[in-house]
Amino acid sequence: MVPPCRSLADMALYREQGVVLRTYKLGETDRIVVLLTAGRGKVRAVAKGVRKPGSRFGGRLEPFSHVDLQLYEGRNLDIVTQAELIDGFAPVREDYMLSACGSSMVEAADIIAQEGERSNRLYVLLLDGLRQLAVPPQWPATVLDAYLLRLASVAGYHPQLDTCAGCGAPGAHDVFHLAAGGVVCLRCAPNGTRPLDAQTLALLRALASAQWGVSATVDQRARRAVSALINSFLAYHLGRSLKAWELVPR
Numbered sequence: 068m069v070p071p072c073r074s075l076a077d078m079a080l081y082r083e084q085g086v087v088l089r090t091y092k093l094g095e096t097d098r099i100v101v102l103l104t105a106g107r108g109k110v111r112a113v114a115k116g117v118r119k120p121g122s123r124f125g126g127r128l129e130p131f132s133h134v135d136l137q138l139y140e141g142r143n144l145d146i147v148t149q150a151e152l153i154d155g156f157a158p159v160r161e162d163y164m165l166s167a168c169g170s171s172m173v174e175a176a177d178i179i180a181q182e183g184e185r186s187n188r189l190y191v192l193l194l195d196g197l198r199q200l201a202v203p204p205q206w207p208a209t210v211l212d213a214y215l216l217r218l219a220s221v222a223g224y225h226p227q228l229d230t231c232a233g234c235g236a237p238g239a240h241d242v243f244h245l246a247a248g249g250v251v252c253l254r255c256a257p258n259g260t261r262p263l264d265a266q267t268l269a270l271l272r273a274l275a276s277a278q279w280g281v282s283a284t285v286d287q288r289a290r291r292a293v294s295a296l297i298n299s300f301l302a303y304h305l306g307r308s309l310k311a312w313e314l315v316p317r
């Protein structure tokens with residue numbers, strides 16, 4: 068059966084909710100806005116005239132902003148015709164620490180997300196992460212770590228922490244092996260690798276099991292060790308490191 072023809076007008080305009088990942092200048096007064104949308108994955112769109120004083124979009128199309136948009140499908144780039152702010156995540160934007168964590172979150176989502184490839188898990192994860200930061204949490208960097216671990220899972224690299232990532236042997240292994248993708252038994256561990264201490268391993272397990280924060284008893288050394296480990300894990304599997312991650316005070 069031949070599908071009914073849609074008119075050009077039907078196809079041209081669409082509505083989407085999304086989170087602004089980044090923006091960059093285009094020409095004298097325009098900006099390109101890169102969004103992670105609920106329905107269309109990553110979308111790159113032009114916001115015309117946003118760098119002019121009194122622009123009707125004003126500050127709505129800034130990184131972290133959760134927006135409801137109307138867009139016009141362009142030949143190469145879509146064009147933003149309406150933008151309503153759902154949540155600007157002002158607390159995240161206004162604090163250096165939170166904004167460094169938020170920047171790492173959107174940068175990581177930008178690496179994973181593909182244009183025209185819907186990923187509801189990634190979209191929900193990014194919104195959850197920004198909401199957790201906006202609370203704000205006691206240790207924002209640990210919330211970022213929890214987010215990055217979930218992001219690794221969405222990208223297909225869920226760290227294996229309950230059995231040996233090399234041979235599958237059960238047990239509480241304590242050597243973390245980046246290439247194997249998790250903890251490994253002593254037989255699978257490369258020569259010279261050092262085991263993680265109990266507190267670092269416990270924190271890693273807690274964050275991997277869907278906790279956003281951790282109790283006040285976890286010391287700073289363990290939190291830093293977990294941060295460094297998750298950053299290396301992500302960089303190894305994504306093939307690049309996060310620029311904003313370096314800016315997060317720890």
Ligand SMILES: [Zn+2]
Pocket residue numbers: 231232233234235236251252253254255256
């Ligand atoms: Zn093994």
